[in-house]
Amino acid sequence: MGLHPKGYDLSLDRIRRLLDVLGNPQTRLPPVIHVAGTNGKGSATAFCRALLEAQGLSVHVHTSPHLVRWHERYRIGVKGGAGRLVADELFADALRRVADANGGKPITVFEILTAVTFILFSEQPADVAIIEVGLGGRFDATNVIEKPAVSIIQPISLDHQAYLGDRVELIAAEKAGIMKRGAPVVIGHQEFDGAKDVLISTAERLGCPLTVFSQDFLGYEEFGRLVYQDEFGLMDLPLPRLPGRHQIGNAATAIRAVKAAGFPVTDQIAEKAMLSVEWPGRLQRLTDGALVDHAPVGAEIWLDGGHNPGAGEVIAEAMAAMEEKQARPLHLIVGMINTKDPIGYFRAFTDIAHDVYTVPILGSDVGLDPVALAQSAAEAGLKALPMSSVGEALEAIRIRSADSAPPRIMIGGSLYLAGNVLAQNGSIPT
Structure with a gap:
């Protein structure tokens, strides 16, 4: 490289x-x-x-x-x-x-x-x-x-x-x-x-x-x-x-x-x-690991590297289908690179996501700044808060969810972010 x-x-x-x-x-x-x-x-x-x-x-x-x-x-x-x-x-x-x-x-x-x-x-x-x-x-x-x-x-x-x-x-x-x-x-x-x-x-x-x-x-x-x-x-x-x-x-x-x-x-x-069939990083459920330990007890955590508006619609549909089977508040943790359409991606989640936590992508020089990414989420009609890391975002969701039902958390927006999460969580593909 x-x-x-x-x-x-x-x-x-x-x-x-x-x-x-x-x-x-x-x-x-x-x-x-x-x-x-x-x-x-x-x-x-x-x-x-x-x-x-x-x-x-x-x-x-x-x-x-x-x-x-x-x-x-x-x-x-x-x-x-x-x-x-x-x-x-x-x-x-x-x-x-x-x-x-x-x-x-x-x-x-x-x-x-x-x-x-x-x-x-x-x-x-x-x-x-x-x-x-x-x-x-x-x-x-x-x-x-x-x-x-x-x-x-x-x-x-x-x-x-x-x-x-x-x-x-x-x-x-x-x-x-x-x-x-x-x-x-x-x-x-x-x-x-x-x-x-x-x-x-x-x-x-x-x-x-x-x-x-x-x-x-x-x-x-x-x-x-x-x-x-x-x-x-x-x-x-x-x-x-x-x-x-x-x-x-x-x-x-x-x-x-x-x-x-x-x-x-x-x-x-x-x-x-x-x-x-298996395919890591695409609506992959994370059930244990170093990052999962930061999340609320009983939280349902999903990871998907989809990063464009079309992928956002597919992921949002999957989240909506899960909501039909079992209602849980949906929180997004999103990081994206600067060649994508963040507003188009976020619009897919406007009616189903409780809020968004935007995060940087480690090791990338083309990742969007979390503050700018939060602004894009806000323009799409979502409540958004920039964070310094996925771990910090999970901690924030844990604190916010202390008195409510275990949430559903979707981490996504980039395959690079998916890679960050799998590495930090100890879930490296084999």
């Missing part, structure tokens, strides 16, 4: 040059499931991994960003079991080789890490690789994969406007850049018709076998179960282990994508996957 710029180089020239020196490892990967979208990329990745591992396959997984440790970006597949985060020695060796191949030329951190992905995933045997896009799609460093087994496009909304455009149609065009001529495409739930139209027209122009959520396949809740439906019939499944109604659509998209990639999904496989 000290040697290379943290920004994005929205072209493929540098990564192609670097991979050429390395012998083009991206051409020697197992079948690839390539995942793009504004929200829900990580959840779709987690469901695909669970569905594939449930049938005994070895699955490499690339995600970004990491929450606590860089190693989280690379899960190395294990035949017949759950994959493991990359070993330190293997990771260090790949990084050294990329540095040598680059020879001191200008390069971004993400381009380096993407080259590491292709080295690791080409040299360690596996049945399939799931590769999540970093930013956008068309010029993302991962987009040198020539023929994915399937491309998934998850929900698209406004985010990274400085890089991708200020309308969902423009952002959709960038995300659609991962589609490759003739390769299957699965489009997940899209809130905006304009975005969906762009994705469909791009897939049709490229001659991609296409399936679209709500048109060609469905996922919905019925009688406390997940019902998945496509042209092959119905599956009656348990609700996903990941909480939130939005995960039903993510699960359905993953089931359809794994099928489109040529892997079987039986009822038994899907049921096992729904019960085993």
